[in-house]
Structures are given as structure tokens and as C-alpha cells.
Amino acid sequence: LTTLREIGEFEAIRRLTRSREEDRGDRAAAPRAGDAHGVILGAGDDAAVLRPAEGLDLVATTDAFVERVHYDPALLSPREIGARLAAACVSDLAAMAARPRWALHSIGARGDHDVDALIDLQRGIADALATDGAIIVGGNLAAVEDEEWMSLTVLGEVARGHARARAGGVAGDLIAMTGRPGRAAAGLALTLALGRDRPEEWRELIDAWIRPASRVAAALALEATGFVHAAIDVSDGFAADLHHLCEASGVGGEVEERALLDDPPLARAAAKVGRPIERFLFGPSDDYELLLAIDPAGRARCEQAARGLDVRLEFIGRLVAGAPRVIRVGVDGSRRPLDPRGWDHYQR
Amino acid sequence: LTTLREIGEFEAIRRLTRSREEDRGDRAAAPRAGDAHGVILGAGDDAAVLRPAEGLDLVATTDAFVERVHYDPALLSPREIGARLAAACVSDLAAMAARPRWALHSIGARGDHDVDALIDLQRGIADALATDGAIIVGGNLAAVEDEEWMSLTVLGEVARGHARARAGGVAGDLIAMTGRPGRAAAGLALTLALGRDRPEEWRELIDAWIRPASRVAAALALEATGFVHAAIDVSDGFAADLHHLCEASGVGGEVEERALLDDPPLARAAAKVGRPIERFLFGPSDDYELLLAIDPAGRARCEQAARGLDVRLEFIGRLVAGAPRVIRVGVDGSRRPLDPRGWDHYQR
Numbered sequence: 001l002t003t004l005r006e007i008g009e010f011e012a013i014r015r016l017t018r019s020r021e022e023d024r025g026d027r028a029a030a031p032r033a034g035d036a037h038g039v040i041l042g043a044g045d046d047a048a049v050l051r052p053a054e055g056l057d058l059v060a061t062t063d064a065f066v067e068r069v070h071y072d073p074a075l076l077s078p079r080e081i082g083a084r085l086a087a088a089c090v091s092d093l094a095a096m097a098a099r100p101r102w103a104l105h106s107i108g109a110r111g112d113h114d115v116d117a118l119i120d121l122q123r124g125i126a127d128a129l130a131t132d133g134a135i136i137v138g139g140n141l142a143a144v145e146d147e148e149w150m151s152l153t154v155l156g157e158v159a160r161g162h163a164r165a166r167a168g169g170v171a172g173d174l175i176a177m178t179g180r181p182g183r184a185a186a187g188l189a190l191t192l193a194l195g196r197d198r199p200e201e202w203r204e205l206i207d208a209w210i211r212p213a214s215r216v217a218a219a220l221a222l223e224a225t226g227f228v229h230a231a232i233d234v235s236d237g238f239a240a241d242l243h244h245l246c247e248a249s250g251v252g253g254e255v256e257e258r259a260l261l262d263d264p265p266l267a268r269a270a271a272k273v274g275r276p277i278e279r280f281l282f283g284p285s286d287d288y289e290l291l292l293a294i295d296p297a298g299r300a301r302c303e304q305a306a307r308g309l310d311v312r313l314e315f316i317g318r319l320v321a322g323a324p325r326v327i328r329v330g331v332d333g334s335r336r337p338l339d340p341r342g343w344d345h346y347q348r
Numbered sequence: 349l350t351t352l353r354e355i356g357e358f359e360a361i362r363r364l365t366r367s368r369e370e371d372r373g374d375r376a377a378a379p380r381a382g383d384a385h386g387v388i389l390g391a392g393d394d395a396a397v398l399r400p401a402e403g404l405d406l407v408a409t410t411d412a413f414v415e416r417v418h419y420d421p422a423l424l425s426p427r428e429i430g431a432r433l434a435a436a437c438v439s440d441l442a443a444m445a446a447r448p449r450w451a452l453h454s455i456g457a458r459g460d461h462d463v464d465a466l467i468d469l470q471r472g473i474a475d476a477l478a479t480d481g482a483i484i485v486g487g488n489l490a491a492v493e494d495e496e497w498m499s500l501t502v503l504g505e506v507a508r509g510h511a512r513a514r515a516g517g518v519a520g521d522l523i524a525m526t527g528r529p530g531r532a533a534a535g536l537a538l539t540l541a542l543g544r545d546r547p548e549e550w551r552e553l554i555d556a557w558i559r560p561a562s563r564v565a566a567a568l569a570l571e572a573t574g575f576v577h578a579a580i581d582v583s584d585g586f587a588a589d590l591h592h593l594c595e596a597s598g599v600g601g602e603v604e605e606r607a608l609l610d611d612p613p614l615a616r617a618a619a620k621v622g623r624p625i626e627r628f629l630f631g632p633s634d635d636y637e638l639l640l641a642i643d644p645a646g647r648a649r650c651e652q653a654a655r656g657l658d659v660r661l662e663f664i665g666r667l668v669a670g671a672p673r674v675i676r677v678g679v680d681g682s683r684r685p686l687d688p689r690g691w692d693h694y695q696r
Contacts, residue, residue, distance in 0.1 A: 040405055041513055045596070046443040046581055047409035047504075049511040052400050057388055061395035062452040062501060064490040095394040104410040106454070106499040142412040146494030151454040153410060153501040156395075163397040165389055233394055248393070 004118070004143075005111035012115055013141055017043040019119045020126055020136055037135050038101065048137040050102055056157040059098035063088045064151035075191055078117045080210050082124025082150075087212045088235065089154035090132060091288035094215040095233035097164040097223035098156035100134035106151040108144040125152065132216045162223055169230035169249035169293030171321040176302065178215050178311050179289035181238035181260065182280030183208035186269040189280075193273055205269050212288040218313075219290055221305040227298020234289045239282040239326065241291055243340035246324035249293065253326040255317035255338065261331070282338060293319055352466070352491075353459035360463055361489055365391040367467045368474055368484055385483050386449065396485040398450055404505040407446035411436045412499035423539055426465045428558050430472025430498075435560045436583065437502035438480060439636035442563040443581035445512040445571035446504035448482035454499040456492040473500065480564045510571055517578035517597035517641030519669040524650065526563050526659050527637035529586035529608065530628030531556035534617040537628070541621055553617050560636040566661075567638055569653040575646020582637045587630040587674065589639055591688035594672035597641065601674040603665035603686065609679070630686060641667055 004012050021042075041049035052058060063085065065071055071081050086103070093100050105125060109118060126136055134154065187209025190202050198206050215233070222228050232245045238260075246253050260281050261267075270277040294302055299315065306313035317329070326338040352360050369390075389397035400406060411433065413419055419429050434451070441448050453473060457466060474484055482502065535557025538550050546554050563581070570576050580593045586608075594601050608629050609615075618625040642650055647663065654661035665677070674686040 041511060045513050045515075046440040046579075047407045047446065047511075049444065049506070050406040050408060051508075052406050054402065058398040058400050058406070058503075059395045060398060060450065060452055060486060060501075060503070062454050062486060062488045062499075064454045064456065064488050064499070066456055066490050066492050068493065069491050092394040096397065098395065102408065104408055104501055106410050106412045106501075108412065108414055108456075108497055138408060138410060140410045140412050140499070142414050142497070142499075143417050144414050144495055144497070145416065147492055149456055149490070149492070149497060151410075151412070151488070151499040153408075153452055153454075155406075155408070155503070158397070160399075163389060163395075165393050167393075 002115045003112050004109055004115060007115060009141055012118065015115060016119060016122055016139065020122055023123060023126060024135065039135070039137055043138050048104070050137065053157055055160060057160050057163060059093055059096050059156040059158050059163055060153065061089050061092035062151060062153040063092070064149060067148040075196060076210065078121035079124035082121040083128040083211055085150055085152050086125045086128035087214070087288050088286065089152050090128065090214050090216060091212070091233040091235060093154060093156040094219040094290060095164070095231050096158060097162055097219045097231065098158040099216060099220065100129060100132045100154050100156040102137045102155045103129055103134060104138040104153045105136060106140040106142065108142045108149040110144055110148060113148070121150070131214045164223055164228055164231040166230055166232045166245050166248035169245060169251055169319050171251050171319050172296065173229050173293040173319040174296050174299060174315050175242070175253060175255060175317040175319065176292045176294050176313055176315045177289055178218055178306070178313055179287060180263050180266065180312070181234060181287055181289070182266055182285045184212065184287045185280045185283065185285030186266055189273045189275070190269055202269065204265055208287065215288070215290050215311070218306060218309050218311040221309055222292065222302055225298050225301040225305055227295040227302060228292055229295060230293040232291050234285065234287040234291055237282065237284040239338050239340055242326055243324060245291060245293065246319070246326060249319065250324065251319045252322040252324060253317060253319050254329055255326060256329050258331045259314055259316045283341070350463045351459060352457055352461050352463060355463060357489055360466065363463060364467060364470055364487065368470055371471060371474060372483065387483070387485055391486050396452070398485065401505055403508060405508050405511060407441055407444050407504045407506050407511055408501065409437050409440035410499060410501040411440070412497060415496040423544060424558065426469035427472035430469040431476040431559055433498055433500050434473045434476035435562070435636050436634065437500050438476065438562050438564060439560070439581040439583060441502060441504040442567040442638060443512070443579050444506060445510055445567045445579065446506040447564060447568065448477060448480045448502050448504040450485045450503045451477055451482060452486040452501045453484060454488040454490065456490045456497045458492055458496060461496070469498070479562045512571055512576055512579040514578055514580045514593045514596035517593060517599055517667050519599050519667050520644060521577050521641040521667040522644050522647060522663050523590070523601060523603060523665040523667065524640045524642050524661055524663045525582070525637055526566055526654065526661055527635060528611050528614065528660070529582060529635055529637070530614055530633045532560065532635045533628045533631065533633030534614055537621045537623070538617055550617065552613055556635065563636070563638050563659070566654060566657050566659040569657055570640065570650055573646050573649040573653055575643040575650055576640055577643060578641040580639050582633065582635040582639050585630065585632040587686050587688055590674055591672060593639060593641065594667070594674060597667065598672065599667040600670040600672060601665060601667050602677055603674060604677050606679045607662055607664045631689070
């Protein structure tokens, strides 16, 4: 164990930089290689110099995880924590139909932090970014005394006019979602209940929380159909994010419970931890899945695009004229409002 | 006083976004206005969509401040803290001769943090960025339990091939610096000694620490002469950063003490706080000034460029062939090595 205090900030940054350059050499299977990354000057100078592709727009997002608030180092490995943070940012770019390219991390670490654990954290970020061909180009290391934290900014590119916003949905659009809502929340609840023990029977749900899949390829394929009107990623929870999309688009929504409730592993998990399945389905859950408003004429094309990537795409409702409220349509045809409450870090 | 816990994360983000949009409207004197900022989609979606200018390279840097480690909320106002963080990032871009354009902040704040204080912090960042025509385009708000922190990523642009790296200096180049080294460290020492009381007699030095001037315009004007071979900003301290430039360029350096020691306010401050002036001059000091390696043929042109902007530019030594060591040349011609020790956040 070598601590930050022992080797100091400069040497730690040198090791972090060297490690990610070496790892990059090993990652021969990455979609882009060498200077195809568009990096004119990487780490080691005052700033990174990047060459955006001609005629594309730049898309930028930032997210942060705080020790104990967003992750418990006793439950997740440094690599898993890093990968989840990268997934959070990549998911924001996927929601815009942008392809991630470059990332800068900022880490607040105590002096007794093991340098190799920090390298593993960075490796988790880098591996998750590599799925979509993006790389870390810079960072910052700050000393903290109490809680540790990490912040990540990811830059991506999108063809002009093709960044898919939350606004743009119109009454009559179909609501579709990749993956299944609530599985990340269930995975988190199971992890809290089971600790680092991760039995095979819960793997699907625990993985949904610990290593959410990138939806960048699906987002690009769906955008390419020309039928996606609006998109958001589910990071606050299904109800909260669907309300965000409806508010931005100035429409209401209706969702069919039938399509959502039919998730046997989720039902088993809800029973296991003693909570109603709806708490997972609709409440706070950082699923990092796409929620889309799709022109009904494009349903078949979108289904085909998703199938081609082996990504589940479920059509679960529609946008309707009116105030940005969402109605749950029960299996028996009953209609009741969906509470928009999502995750709020200050009000729990 | 309205706390984050009272209004919650979403409402706080709404207020932060609204506040900076309103402020921007008031800032009519900003060099760029309206969509000249190249913002296709600003805050309120999953990510910001930006339109880089054609044919330019993108330059990206990130920095972070931690409560108590980098700032004491009892000594600096939220606005001053924000402005210093922006200055740190802008200085990195100035060192590369890049013009700042867009910024994303990530703030870790306790639930009892006053929302208006957070808005003031953001205002400090935005005002400092506005000097160079850059704007905040996105951010993140994370709940913390202990220490607060803020991380800022700033993106800038530079003409292709004109990003000025630390490498590139050659033996024979002159070493020049804007401003005066050590003044920020002296300003910090005075602030620690005097508290929030800031007597007029120390204003110059306290300002050097609290509100360092942007060197972007100077960097662009110097770069335009074509005579700058290498550049770095002084953020760790004169000795540390000059060594960084020498290491990256693969040369040694010689600096004339005569030019540096002649700073009467700094000498008075050193006496006041009872420390040798060299501790300020050469040691840890985040001056956010430019340290440059300049072709001797360009000296007059560079002096003229700096004069035109009313920026002090002092020629203080030269690069020499050999190992990346720096020699201090005393007023009496004596020669001794300059200790490369700079600021290290983990080893003090």
C-alpha cells in the first residue's frame, strides 16, 4: 500500500497518467485507436488539446459521486465506482444521441488513499468509456480531509441538428424505453441487504446497478431512423424523468402498467427486500436507460434498430395533449396519476 | 436564508440556472453576446450542446477547490471563491494561448448551504469567465455531509497548431514572466494574518491572491508575435513551474535574482509576516501569471505586445543546454541551484 501522502500529488498524477496510457496500449480492441482519438496534446501540460471533427456539435455533461452519499467503498470496488460514474455521464450523452469522445476527471482524495486504488478507480472510468471509444484526456487531484468525491466531465460529438433534447415530444408520440425501469434501484437495495456477497440469482439486478450498459449505440441507431422526437435518460427514476420529458415537451403522458409490471426478477427482489414493486418501478432509480418519444410511424423501424443491437426496447405508453401530468393505466383499464417524485439528493 | 435541504436539488438547480441567465442579460458589456456564444442548447437538458468554431482546436482543463484545503469560507466571500476557481482554469487555458468559451461546474454542498450563497459563488465564476467572453453552460449539484468542494471544467479554443505547450523551449530562449512571482503567496499570508480586514496598504498583494487578472489577452497577443516557444502558468510556484517548463522542454535555466528581488511591496510583506522574501518569490504561490520561453529575436515585439495591454512583462533569464535544473544568478554574479520544490497538496 502506497499512500498519496507518501508519494505526493505530482508523482500520483504521473502514475495515473502513465497507467492510463499503458492500459490504452493494451486495449487493442477499442473502436478507435491512436490519433484517431483526436488528441493533439494529452495529459502533462496545462490543458488538453483536442481536435473536434468538422461540422459536428460538441455535447458536454458533468456528474459527481460523493463517498457515502452516492457510493459505499465497503460495497463497491474502486473500479466499479469509477465505471458507474462514467456510465452516468455517458448516459447523459446517449440521451442526446451524442457519441462520447473525451473525459476529464477531478478527484478529491484523502492523503491516506492508496495510489493503486486510485489507479483502479481511473481504470473503471477508462474501461467504461472505452466501450464507446472515448478516453480520459485530463484530470485533477485535490486533497480532502473528510469525504472523498469524484467529478467527471465527458465531451461528445453529434451531427449538427441531431442532439436529441427532452423537448420535442408531441401528443400522439409513443413512449418507449430501453431496458427495464427500477432494476438499478432493486440492485442497490439487494446490495445494501446482501453486502459484497452477490449471489448468482440476483446477478441481473445487481449488474443493472453496478455496471449499467452503455446505450450510446442504441441511441445513435434510434436517432438514425429519424423518428425520435425527444429523449431523456432515466437517472432520477422513471416517474421523475418521464415528467421531465413531458414538462420540456409541454405534453402529458399515459403509461400502461401491464408492460412495466411484468418483470419477474424485479417482483422477486421487491418481495425479498419487503417493498412494493412500484417503489422500484416508478421511484428513484439510476437505470441509465433511454426514455424516448417516438413518432408512431417509426415504431417498426425503431424496434428493428434495437433488435439489431440486441437491446430491449419496450413501447409503454403515449404522449397526450394537456398539462405535463402522467396517468398510469392499470391492467384493468383503471386510470390514476403517477406521482412525479423522483430522487432528490437534499430531500429524501 | 433558504437552505438546499428546504428547496431540494431540482429547485436549487432551477434557481442557479435562472440566476445566471438573468445575470447574463445584465452583462451587456460582455465581449460576446447572445448566440455568439455558440450555445445550441444550454442548461436544463441532459447535456449542453455547443458549436465549436470551424478549424479550431478545443482546449480543456479542470480544477477543484476544497473547503479548508484551498479556501476558508471565513476569509473569502462565495463570490471571491468562485472567481478564484475560474481564474485557476482560465490561467491554464491562457498558458496554452487558448481563449476560454464554455464552463461546467460541479459543486458539492451541504444541505444547510444557503442557496443565495451558492448563487453568489456561481456569480463569481461567471463574472471571472465573462472577462474573456466565456460562459457557464452546465453543472452538477451533489450533496455532501462534511467538507464542501467545487470543481470546474473550462473549454476553450485555439487556432490549429497554436496551442502553446510547456515543451518547445530551446537553449538560448529568454525566460519572461507576466506580473510578479510570489505576490499571491504574500497576499494569502497577509490574509491569514489579517483576516477579513484588508487594509489599503496591502491591497495590491491581497488582490493578487484574491482576484488574479486574466492573462488570456496577453497570451493571445504574445502568441500572435510568433516568438513564443513554450509557456506554462505559475500555479504551483515560480520554481516548481519553471522546472516543469524546463523538464518538458529538455533544457536547463538561469534566472537573474536582480529582476525578481526588486519588489518593494513583496519585501514589506515578507518582513510583516516574518518570512524570507524568497519563500514567496520561489516557493508555492498560485500567481496565475504566464511564464514563457521566448525567441530572443522577438523580445522587442513581445514587450510591445504586453505594453499595448498594460501588462507587465519582465525578462528574467534564459534557457540553457543541459539537464532541467535552474540556476539562480545573484546580484553579485554568484550562482546556486534553485530548489524545484513547489506546492504539493499531499506533502507540505
